[in-house]
Amino acid sequence: MTVVAVRRRFAIDRGTGAGAAIVVVLLALAAVAPFISAGNPETMDFNAILTGPGGAHPLGTDNFGRDVLTRVLFGLRVSMAAAIGSVAVALLIGVPLGLLAGYRRGWIDAVIMRPTDVLMAFPAIVLVVALAGVFGQNLGLMILTIGCVYAPIIVRVMRGAAMEVGTALFIEGARARGASHLRVMVRHVLPNAISPVLVQASALMGVAILTEAALSFIGLGVQPPTPSLGLMLSEGRSYMGDAPWLVIAPGLGIVLAVLGFNLLGDGIPRLFDPARRVRS
Amino acid sequence: MTLKKDQISDFLIKGRAGRINRRQLIHSLGVIGAFGAINAMTPGGLIRPTYAQGTPKRGGTLNAATIDKPVNMDPAFAELYSSMQVYQNIFSKLVNADHDGNLLPGLATAWRQIDDTTWEFDLVDNAWFHNYEKFTAADVKYTFDRLADPNLGAANLVFVQPLEGVEVISDTQVRMHTKANWGGLLLALAAVGEIVNQKAIESADPKLNPIGTGPFKFVEWVKDDYIRLERWDRYFKADQPWLDAIVFRAVSDDTVRLAGLQTGEFDWIEQVPLHRVEELRQNPEIKANPDGQFFPDTFLLNTTIEPFNKLGVRQALQWAMPREAIAQVVWHGQAAASAEPVGPNNVWYSGETAFGGSPDLAKARAALQSEGYDSLTVAFAAQPQVPTQPLVGQLMRQQLAQIGINLEVQSFESARWFEELITKRYQITGTYWSATLDPIGHCLSPLSRSGSPWNFSGFDQSPELDAAIDGFNFTVDPEARKLAYAAAVKIHQEQAPMIFQVNFNRTYWTRPNVMGTQTLPSLELRFEDVWIDA
């Protein structure tokens, strides 16, 4: 099968393909980081403080003489964990709630949507900052927090899509045949309504990475010595005038990761909609 | 999580201070630490400051940028060093210390020791408070009575504990009565004891409305933005101050602060990015004043719980201390490795090294194993608001990993950190102690003597250390004090409830036309001596 044929078959255009490639590469790098790099992001070399890129340290060293490349790779692990973890949490909470609200309507809808609307009255970052202040700086708790704060968006999107699909004739048909609500929701509504949710989820991955980085940057996220791309940016900021690589490398890492997920996300509707397949 | 009753009564019994304001962040208490004064006992005489460059000119507003923002203006509480930086220009003390630790007259023009427990002070007769009340001996008595009042819970009481009372002899003379022959009285008066006025204290909240006899009066405080002080025309020193006004701003980021100095937004800043100090000294656009090493940076070990209740574990840490590395990597060379409260440039420096040859990892491991530990996990409570703390924590983590100790660096914001400290839940933490004139009286004594309310290590395992500390405090003869200091340092090192890392430099940076700034052992910003060359 040629590349062209694969692209046609799966309705992948260049952008989406690039996005998928980026994400896969970054995930792989994050996974094998311990093996391909110097191995330990904390190793200090006092003879190599704030050295520029080159030689043994392709991306330079920081103020402790730690290899920047190694730290960026390990930082990617944190970013990926944040992305996948938070979105998983948001989906786990948001999909069932949204499905229920959109399909069943009535008082169930009201009970679910009122608190959701209230939560959405706060810009997400504000909620995350306030909660991070309360819960302290543990990566697991932070992922949980980000996931919970972004869950309302998933609820809304899922609900909207479920409402649309729920009114379709074939759903009525299924009900007429005696299928229970649960069965109808899971087997019929969900698969047909999931597409916009997946787009949103993909966008959320990018947002989660940015949120984790922002939190770590202002000091409410991951704590040293754990490498996080956001933390590296904040630590490197004081030396930025003399050692710009300390802020360029981690920043590019964040941009690439988020870009990858966004490109991928843009392509998802095309995957699901045969009418929008790209003409080669 | 309320304080247990016995903890509270502990404070009440063991420390005359009783309650201490929890905001006494140790590292900010302006007058603890060590910079000695050989002639601490010099009777008053007019010693002109020696730093002056040229003739002072009247006029101008000084825009100052400190690191931290002030919290309250009541000198009895000294909440944060950043508060002291401001209010030390609003109030006056009886005596002052100069750059070398010599004593200068303040509100007291002369002093003499009459007997073992009595000192006499002659006071100026031309000082006025900013509320137009005249300064008299009654104000001195009121100040120290207030400080000692258990209902007030003033933190600075700890430094004048041996003071038993102030007696008014006349409007311009007082006598101070001390418990035993207290050698540290004058140094304490040069460090704390800003004189306040009863009427002022009772008419408005002293935390927000400071009224003193100092060179500048308080005009305006816009929280989180700036504080403005203006010249007090009735200052008791002729001609001074030279400046018309001072505006204090707090800028926590070193780079931003430096940029402000370079663009002229600020005339005086507290600190520049450490890694650029050498380069900036060559820069003709800004000026550094003569510096001094006045801040010891230390580790505090909680000796009331595992594992640091065991001597061997504490000594393992002493053996493993990488002081040179800390000075170079964390402080970028702007500090000197030192195992005692003062730095090598300091007159008091004893050079005692009970752990000569450290870092010695083999000995460290041996010490650890002597207590039965092959490996250990310990939590280091770091305060991210003090940027060097997490850095030191990470460096120590690497170092201690080599002897089998897994040091987890945990970050606590200031309030939580302080809670961990006073409730003694922490295992090891770091702090700096702002320099003083009295290395034992203001440092080892409050921090490590058993029974002191500021003994956050909870250390009471060594009566020899207590005896050595008392020996120093209650000796007046300078030679005897030097020997007593060395002895106390040695025992303290061996017992290691606290471990000194380095002594770091403090230099202030100004625009080229700002004259008269200097770093003082009491870390006062004595802006009365500063002028701006037009």
Add this chain to the structure above:
Amino acid sequence: MCRGRAVRDLTHRLLLLLPTLFGASVVVFMLLRLVPGDPAQVIMGLRATPEGLAAIHRDLGLDLPLWQQYFTWLGHLLRGDLGQDYRSNVAVTTLLSQRLPVTLQLTFMALVLSLVVALPLGVQAAVRPGGVADRVAGVVGLLGISIPDFWLGIMLILALSLGLGLFPSSGYVALSDSVAGNLRSFAIPSITLAAGLAAVMVRVTRAAVAEVLSRDFVRFLRAKGLPEGQIIYRHVLRNASVPIITVLGLQFGYLLGGAVIVEQVFSLPGVGSLIVNAALERNYPVVQAGMLVVALMFILVNLGTDILYAVLNPRIGAAQ
């Protein structure tokens, strides 16, 4: 008839405002109660005595049942008492009133900047698909949402401030001190904040304008011989304005959130940095008040957008 429905919708939304605000206040209130430990202990610190703690409990009403505490707090709130910064005793309302103008100026400037870039670019991209504008719009659209704003800020500082010395690297100059200085100190922060918003607005503008362009009435206007410029700027834009304004309203939340980070990065004394610093200090009265203010602003803007929406296009408002 259509207007009637729109008005009814609007009334419905206004009525929903109250429960939403109420709910938001509950969320904010619960935040402090989630904190482990005794707030009185936190406030008293070392000075704590059993009597003192009991006194603070009474003062704060901590000995009352939770629902009663909430209503007391709410009562204070409605009277304009937002509590005190527990470290310095300054009234929180004072802090907020000092800092709100900064945040407002920042968001306003970012809004203007992003629209100035996004609208013309989006329109041009829609008018000429595949052209230069279209490609630039695509890149901006993608990059703008992928670049972390604090990193963009740092890079801009590196280039424009440290490199070229054009703007201060941070710090705030009040408008009352110097207009020029004030604008300069807001330059890089506004650009930073505007970038993300511009990206979204470019995409939306392009999509909205393209959709309107494909409608019949445009062809009709062209057939009538109207100049292209007039068609675009008077007719198309007015029709496309509805989705654009809707998205803008929704994105206001992004702006507020972004302001939090940007203020922190550039040391601007706004409400955002107030919240962050208070969160770092566990200064809960301030965090709560800040959150309420931000939520209120967000809710009001959304309401305003809805009103504008209904006014501009009653047909669409009714069809919802």
